[in-house]
Amino acid sequence: MATLDATASCSSSASNLQHSSSKIPQLSPSVTRLWRPAAQRNLRNQWSKLASYRQQWASSSSKGRSHATDLVNAYLSQRYMPAMELGVLSDMPNIRKKACMKLFKQQKGLHGSKLLSAYKDMPLRS
Numbered sequence: 001m002a003t004l005d006a007t008a009s010c011s012s013s014a015s016n017l018q019h020s021s022s023k024i025p026q027l028s029p030s031v032t033r034l035w036r037p038a039a040q041r042n043l044r045n046q047w048s049k050l051a052s053y054r055q056q057w058a059s060s061s062s063k064g065r066s067h068a069t070d071l072v073n074a075y076l077s078q079r080y081m082p083a084m085e086l087g088v089l090s091d092m093p094n095i096r097k098k099a100c101m102k103l104f105k106q107q108k109g110l111h112g113s114k115l116l117s118a119y120k121d122m123p124l125r126s
Contacts, residue, residue, distance in 0.1 A: 057122055064118035071111035078103035 027035070077084075081100050089095055 060118050060122040063121070064115060067111055067115040067118055071107060071115055074103050074107045074111055078107070 078100050081096050081103070084096075086095060
């Protein structure tokens with residue numbers, strides 16, 4: 001019974017499609033010949049733009065990924081600074097505190113701004 005219902009609905013939708021396609025005006029062959037080169041030229045132009053945007057996107061996302069890695073590495077270095085073995089550098093007074101401050105400044109300023117600028121450089125969809 002369900003098969004009969006499905007077959008009936010398919011045949012009714014096919015007949016509706018035939019009726020609706022008969023309402024669409026058919027273009028004459030000469031109009032089609034005039035339209036096709038313009039459409040192909042437009043497609044080629046859009047394709048070259050798309051390729052350019054793709055290259056910009058790949059470059060910006062690579063830079064962003066690199067800056068994000070640097071930012072995370074600076075954070076992890078700062079976080080695990082107290083447990084790091086510094087060897088002869090540990091003799092210097094306040095070396096860990098100074099190193100943590102330097103890493104914090106790098107996180108806040110340098111790496112963060114580079115990461116944001118890489119994302120701002122990514123091409124936007126227009």
